[in-house]
Amino acid sequence: PEPRKPLISGNWKMHHNHFEAIQTVQKLAYRLTKDDYEAVDVSVHPPFTDLRSIQTLLQSEEIPVALGAQNCHWEEKGAFTGEVAPPMLAKLDVTYVIAGHSERRELFGETDDVVNQKVRAIVKSEMTPILCVGETLEEREAGGTEDKVSGQVRAGLAGLKAEQVGAMVIAYEPIWAIGTGRTATPDDAQATCALVRATVREVAGGDAAEAVRIQYGGSVKPGNAAELMAQPDIDGALVGGASLDADDFARIVQWR
Numbered sequence: 108p109e110p111r112k113p114l115i116s117g118n119w120k121m122h123h124n125h126f127e128a129i130q131t132v133q134k135l136a137y138r139l140t141k142d143d144y145e146a147v148d149v150s151v152h153p154p155f156t157d158l159r160s161i162q163t164l165l166q167s168e169e170i171p172v173a174l175g176a177q178n179c180h181w182e183e184k185g186a187f188t189g190e191v192a193p194p195m196l197a198k199l200d201v202t203y204v205i206a207g208h209s210e211r212r213e214l215f216g217e218t219d220d221v222v223n224q225k226v227r228a229i230v231k232s233e234m235t236p237i238l239c240v241g242e243t244l245e246e247r248e249a250g251g252t253e254d255k256v257s258g259q260v261r262a263g264l265a266g267l268k269a270e271q272v273g274a275m276v277i278a279y280e281p282i283w284a285i286g287t288g289r290t291a292t293p294d295d296a297q298a299t300c301a302l303v304r305a306t307v308r309e310v311a312g313g314d315a316a317e318a319v320r321i322q323y324g325g326s327v328k329p330g331n332a333a334e335l336m337a338q339p340d341i342d343g344a345l346v347g348g349a350s351l352d353a354d355d356f357a358r359i360v361q362w363r
């Protein structure tokens with residue numbers, strides 16, 4: 108099988124208006140080199156209101172950073188006030204869409220079923236989902252990490268074909284490590300990412316399991332990226348806080 112190309116994704120959450128977004132991407136592009144882009148896929152996931160500005164910038168400056176979104180609705184259109192449909196994102200050259208981030212699950216009530224509908228809608232619009240999974244601290248301490256994470260993976264992938272699963276991205280993000288400064292140890296992160304891959308093997312077969320890219324997320328910073336990326340089942344990172352600063356984010360992309 109072909110080696111998996113790592114993907115480093117910056118989830119900006121509800122930060123940076125479109126002016127700040129342009130500045131951040133300009134700075135990032137100034138830092139990153141051709142060698143970086145050859146070795147690593149890079150995506151930025153700004154708020155919806157920034158997407159058009161960033162699309163224009165990436166195109167006009169020929170910057171090989173992929174555009175990403177943080178969320179979407181599962182229908183293609185309709186009476187869903189305040190929502191954004193996958194085809195609208197595809198039209199803006201969005202490549203990756205995050206589905207089921209723990210903040211969406213916890214603060215906005217997204218169930219495994221809703222997350223699965225979003226994943227399928229993203230695939231249908233020919234974009235790549237980044238399906239987020241992860242356990243709470245309580246679940247970890249009660250020994251429930253494996254059940255929680257494998258259950259979220261199974262539910263998230265329901266109804267997809269093996270090739271579709273192989274082409275997507277799964278982000279393992281222990282909730283207790285998100286925005287807390289507390290990172291999973293490289294060994295713990297590797298163990299759960301290996302479990303994610305084993306679950307993919309069960310539901311979609313060996314080819315999909317070898318191809319699917321699995322990111323680790325949770326307080327990834329320039330100082331801890333290398334040891335996480337060295338793990339065999341970790342194929343990149345989903346970065347929150349440290350992606351807001353172009354220098355920090357570039358240093359993560361340049362962990363090698």
Ligand code: PEP
Pocket residue numbers: 118280284285286287288324325326327345346347348349
């Ligand atoms: C995230 O929200 O996906 C995340 C990993 O955040 P942080 O890097 O800030 O922990």
